[in-house]
Amino acid sequence: MNSESYAYIGRKQPQIDGLAKATGEAKFTTDLVLPRMLIGKLLGSPYPHARVRNVDASRALALKGVKAVVTGKDVPGKKYGVFVSRMDETGLTVKARFVGDPVAAVAAVDEETAMEALGLISVDYEILPAVFDPEEAMKEGAPVIHDEYERNIVADTHYDFGDVEAGFRECDHIREDNFFSQTVSHATLEPRGVLADCDVAGKLTLWTSTQAPFQVRRDIIRALDIPASKLRVIKAHVGGGFGGKADTYPMQVAATLLAMKTGRPLKIIATREEEINVRRRAPMSIFTKTGVKKDGAIMAQYLKILADSGAYSSTSILMMYNSGLTCMIPYRIPNFKYDGYQIYTNKMVTGAMRGHGANQPRFAVESQLDMIAEDIGMDPADLRLRNASQKGDTTVSGLHFVSCELSRSIEESTRNVGWKEKRRQKGTNRGIGIACGGFVCGARISGHTASGTNIHVHEDGGVTVITGSADIGQGSNSVMAQFVAEELGIPLSDISVIAADTETTPIDNGTFSSRVTFYGGNATLLAAREVKQMMAGIAATLLKSNAEDIVFRDKLVFVRDDPSRSIPFGKLAKATEGMGHGRLIIGQGQWAPTNTQFPDKKTKWGNVSGSYSFATQIAEVEVDTETGQVKVISITIGDDCGQVINPLSVQGQADGSVAMGIGHALLEQLLFGSNGQLMNPSLLDFKIPTAMECPPTTLLEVGTPDPIGPYGAKEIGEGLLITTVPAICNAIYNAVGVRITELPITPEKILKALDEKKRREKP
Amino acid sequence: MKRRLELTVNDECLDVEIEPHRTLLEVLREELGFTGAKEGCGLGACGACTVLVDGAPVLSCLTLALEVQGKTVTTVEGLVKNGQPDPVQKAFVDHGAIQCGFCTPGSVMSAKALLEKNSNPSGQEIREALAGNLCRCTGYQKIIEAVGSLAKPR
Structure with missing residues (x-):
């Protein structure tokens, strides 16, 4: 089938949440407010390399409106990170490793009080020798930034395929050149942020600007030593990521800790300066x-x-x-x-x-x-x-x-x-x-990377797509809806998408490595086809045909060779629910490629x-x-x-x-x-x-x-x-x-x- | 000490007691609940906080709220009339001028101000009018197309 015969695939589709974004209705983390919400701020180290000997927060805590101060000593010190073999972050640190490395965080009734409190926290630092150039840092005797990594080498990766020396000997011309690619910022328009809430039973909910809510959950439960079932992470509307919001960041850990400590909702939004200083x-x-x-x-x-x-x-x-x-x-x-x-x-x-x-x-x-x-x-x-x-x-x-x-x-x-x-x-x-x-x-290159989608068909033919894939602005929710629209022959306006919530959507590693359409799309297709198969079977009975001959198109379900024998999609949904002892129209899909190896x-x-x-x-x-x-x-x-x-x-x-x-x-x-x-x-x-x-x-x-x-x-x-x-x-x-x-x-x-x-x- | 601010926001006369150092952006977002305008930088560099004051685009993060005493402010929420989005908002959606959407409220307001002043802007005029609205997602092409689609030849 070429794209000419598709109803939705290959056709221009405005984002399904485009109007919400154009009218200011879309809620980013910074727009979220809860009753009794506190504001949090992080205190960064003024030194590039320093051990925190002591933090005296008494003056900050005495300030009216300050509700809590937490430091590196308040986190259990269990390290987290993107790769199990390279876990080296704690959220708040007892050893600062760059200027701005967060050593403490404060919760206060408003931003001004929180800012004032930061200035009242006294930190006693033991200043350590620092190193800034990678070539210097890998020399013997250079200051060691993480004890476990000799000569500061965190990754060394080597390939040797074929016979390179023999290959060069066969060449008529060889060049050797040096290049340097500079460091740049993601510069997402949305600075990162998090809103944490802790209920009376100790259940925590985070709304945050992230590309990977499941990774955030994995890291925070580790950093704060809490059970996975006690933390729910929900991706809010995300104002761009480009990789910068793919891993957990310290303010997510700090906000969770402060919400636990105060028992009140707490929001931290990065200033642009703080934002650029993260990744x-x-x-x-x-x-x-x-x-x-x-x-x-x-x-x-x-x-x-x-x-x-x-x-x-x-x-x-x-x-x-x-x-x-x-x-x-x-x-x-x-x-x-x-x-x-x-x-x-x-x-x-x-x-x-x-x-x-x-x-x-x-x-x-x-x-x-x-x-x-x-x-x-x-x-x-x-x-x-x-x-x-x-x-x-x-x-x-x-x-x-x-x-x-x-x-x-x-x-x-x-x-x-x-x-x-x-x-x-x-x-x-x-x-x-x-x-x-x-x-x-x-x-x-390691771990699991499968994606999953669940689909529910409602009694009026409306469809809810529940996917782990995180839309960070690139429009994956719309693409997932397109796949479902094509399979079920219904317009995008009949489809809503719920995405990237660790409690309600299938697990997904996150939006990175250009995997979302490929993985999440395939998972969504499988879920849609499961729904379609169930409904086609019912349609075949009602229309006296075979399931293979049933076509879904333009909100109608009909017999391929005789479109006059048809039933509206919504009616079929209603009829399906009422079949036999009653049934739910639910499809599930999970997908990962099978032609890959670690x-x-x-x-x-x-x-x-x-x-x-x-x-x-x-x-x-x-x-x-x-x-x-x-x-x-x-x-x-x-x-x-x-x-x-x-x-x-x-x-x-x-x-x-x-x-x-x-x-x-x-x-x-x-x-x-x-x-x-x-x-x-x-x-x-x-x-x-x-x-x-x-x-x-x-x-x-x-x-x-x-x-x-x-x-x-x-x-x-x-x-x-x-x-x-x-x-x-x-x-x-x-x-x-x-x-x-x-x-x-x-x-x-x-x-x-x-x-x-x-x-x-x-x- | 708090001061009294009277202003019209999106056709509604409002008054609010505020600290005199509060910015228009803070008052719109935190006191009045208009969270459409965004803070992207707080320094007037990104344009995400753009709103209209008496029809002209201003950076609300650099504007003290008391400066708009008695004036008329329009935010992106105020462009929706009787439940219908403004043609600028609709054009942004239809042309794919929106990706993450964080810069969108500001870009929409700059575009609205341009079209109110100049109903038939050239491509270059559109680029200039939007030069203060940073966008990291779209590369601006579809924003320029969207605004261009509303140009009415005289």
Whole structure:
């Protein structure tokens, strides 16, 4: 069945909660209020590395309106974290590891009182030597940030597939280059927040801005040593995540503890300064060595990456795994070696961010491929086409591509922009550049990652979809509703979605690794089909036909060959309920791919994702050689995300990725002072793109339905961002002949490089 | 000491006793229950708190509530008339101009103010009018399309 014959799949669907968001009705955590609610605030350490000897909260507690103060000594000290093997956070700490690391929290009747109370808490610190640079931090004798981690190495990941040395020996040309990708903020418009409530029986409820309520529950019950059944975590409307809200954050622990202690509801909302200081993208220094034959065939590649973890682990081992893994996706590389290190430093924490570990090496490798293409006199698009992964490929690392339209994406995007002509244009400061990439649809490297959905059909034919998948703004609730609408032949307006509540919805790991449509979508399809099968059986009896011949469409249920024999969907629901002794129309679905393996502990071999997305991105830029300003004129994307479910959402992901990529390439950088303190924690000083900087994007859908994804869909949320940055870098080189290897590409760097180029050319 | 503030919010005359240092955003959200306007930064950098004061867009996080004494304030909730959303709100929904929705109330108000002043804005004029409303999700394209769809050629 192609998308032409679908009623809802592949059709533009506004978000089902769009009107609630447009009218101000949608409730984010900050909008929630409970009677007798207190306000909480966190006290951060002013030192990058210091042991808390004592906290004297007596003056704060004496202030009128202050209800409680808790410190690192009030948490049991059981560590939590994203990975069981890397648990290193306690919520409130007795040893501060970065400036701002929370050491205490206060509950008060209002924000002003809470702020005043923070100033009245005296903390006696034993200041410890600190280290801020990952290279320094991994030297023998450097200050140890977590006792269990020698030389501060929190993750070291190594791959060695094929025979890299032999591969390099076969090459006609080899390049070795160094790159640096800076650290940036997620800069979600919504600062994170939490509202905690403790009832008289001790049952706790949290409403919070999170991508992963089940992870929050797992971490908090551990941190505070309470039974899982005593804590309910509900995702409120979330104002963007991009990976930053994928793990538990200290204010969630602190709010829970303060609610327990005071017996009153308590809300903590981060200021922008606090928000930016929680998570960021890891900066990475990347050494890349790539060897090719004369015809451009890649024979071997080696990457060595050094990443800054900041003060805690967060997603470290997955990030470093991804950095290597995702290098294997877009191209056939017969011999591949990778050494990835992530190092603790006394700075704020790095973690997952859209593209998670893939962006930084993609920038390096795609930049270097253009350098190689120039060296061997080959068109960069042809070089990529020569090496592009193909459907059916299994990489040397075990990744298996059940669908792949990368070659088509290169061909169609280059054709669309008039690549050959534009590459030849000389004497202008305009240039065009290409980059390719691919991404997982949910990487599973440990634990369970299944998703689940339950569906209830009401007596009037209305449907409630209850899913563990967390909509954080990307529109997954709408996509789940689309799947159900298509299966049951009812409009989206008849469907409501309840999502991401640890007490009422199926368990789900959360929204990350581009897994939601792929996993949650398949689970939803299974649930819808269970409902459909039950109702089709009843319809067959009523319409004197066979269940296989029953069609659900346009709120009618009818016999395929004789649509006049029909019953409205609502009537069928009512009739089904009344059948026999009475029955409920409930469908359940749970899903995880069966074609994956955990990566081998030693070699890292294994297919970690059911399927993979592929994309080509072409940037056209104009460089002002007087000011060094780069203007992105257009971005054209050839994208294989399989079957498009909602073109509005898919285009939205593309536009949003491009904007974030422009920020990463040209504008954004978090800066740290000599004491490791974040120096620009505001949206005035950390500049993200505005409506003035973002060009129109052209999205060419080149995918075919994937055999595993729901209705053939694959991911698009993360994979597109990873190619924007290198496409811009390559376009700048094409425009003015300067290669910037350290991000962001500021006007100063462009001018300096132009100056050096001029001097080189005219000695 | 609390001061008395009289103002019109979304066609309703209201008076409220407030501390003089309270911002318009705080009073709207915490005293009057209009939580549509959001605080994204508290420094006037993001535009999520944009509301209209006598028809002009202002950053309510940087406006002291007492500055709007006797004035008319419109928040995103006030654009809904007789249960019907404003054409700007509907266009944002239909064009996919909303993802997470946190910046949406502010962006909608900036767009509304633009269209009231200029019924046929160009793409560039739309970009300029929305340049103070940061959005991290949409890349702005669909917001610009949504506003553009309401432009009425003279």
